Amino acid sequence: MKIVTIFVMMMHITGSLCAQVLQDIKLNAPDMERGLTIMKAFGKRASATSFSSKDLSLQDLSDLLWASAGVNRPENGKRTAPTAVNAQDIDVYVLMKSGAYLYDAKTHSLKGVIAGDNRKMVSERQTNFANAPVMLVMVSDISRFRGDDTEQKLIWAAMDAGIVSQNIGIFCAGTGMVTRPRASMDTEGLKKLLVLSGTQYPLLNNLVGYPNE
Template sequence: MHLKSNIPTIHTMKKILLYLFVLISCSTTAQTTIYLPQPLPMKSSKMTLMQALSQRHSVREYTEKSISDQTLSTLLWAACGINRPKEKRITAPSAINGQDITVYVCRQNGAYRYDALSNILVKVSTEDLRSHVAGGQAFAKQAPICLVLVSDASKVRFQNELSAMDAGFVSENICLACTALKLATVPRATMDKDSLHKALGLTETQHPILNNPIGWPKE
């Protein structure tokens, strides 16, 4: 009589390995990519632009309350998201349409690169980098979210003033969007640029220019 062996065949082993591989790759993708909810610029605020301009001011104290991914999505869209999908143009003007500014989101559970076209956050670090963003100003690391505006100088022909101006536009968009969403922020040049450059995994042509710590204002 032929007894069936309990030892798995090479074919079965291959199948198990393939299954494990798919399982591991899926869980890694889930950890490294956050699919943001659709931004809701029209539904998020009834404030007019003129009201936002009247009320905008710098705030350096925040509560510990977290910011939802829905609010973050709308905020990032306002910063430099796609507002003309056919032409892939963005909310902020940019010199020679270089679109050199990329926004990085630093929060307690890691740091992420905002990919405006796909409306996703791509994890670039598992560390809390807010103290690197704070530099010498401790208040900034209390903000639940710090947005770091990084310019790729190669996209604006290595003209540093263009990088600075483009970052200024994105930061002002963030300031006005925060006002409209009742969030508090301040544009900042202070930060530990060298350590951020390393921790965010930036290339030689990428440079952190400005940052905006963001949180809910204290009463």
């Protein structure tokens, strides 16, 4: 009887551990031919007030992340978004129904962080946005800046996060997707969920989806 109980408990523990495993996602190469002209994209840029719940296609997700902060000059590893002193301090975390991922620009892939739908931590009190299928959270790791002037580092971090956010905004405007940049989110909850260190600051998020037609 005891052996059966221990077996059942072990199966339960193993099952829970397996449920936590989140597969990485290999992203597609960016489609460099798509989108409106840059001036038409500026003409359409706006913060979305609602989202379709439909999941993004793999190509749309891939292009979105590359546009946000992907490597556009493989010869020196530089990115679509500039950063102060090229610290490349902004990490883009991606929250979707399946789980939370970290965008790895070097390999252009999503690294699974934790399984499960935690998008509410991003939409937080703005429950009308809770159905956005993709939520990008810009996290600065200020330890990537040299020196010990924390105030200066946080100013640079905020600027760097804003630039990534604007890349997302222009990409969405040019490709028929919609987005809303936001400072509101459950920052402390996200720090715990994403297992961030003391020098990593979630600064800004962009909700992304297709228009709610």
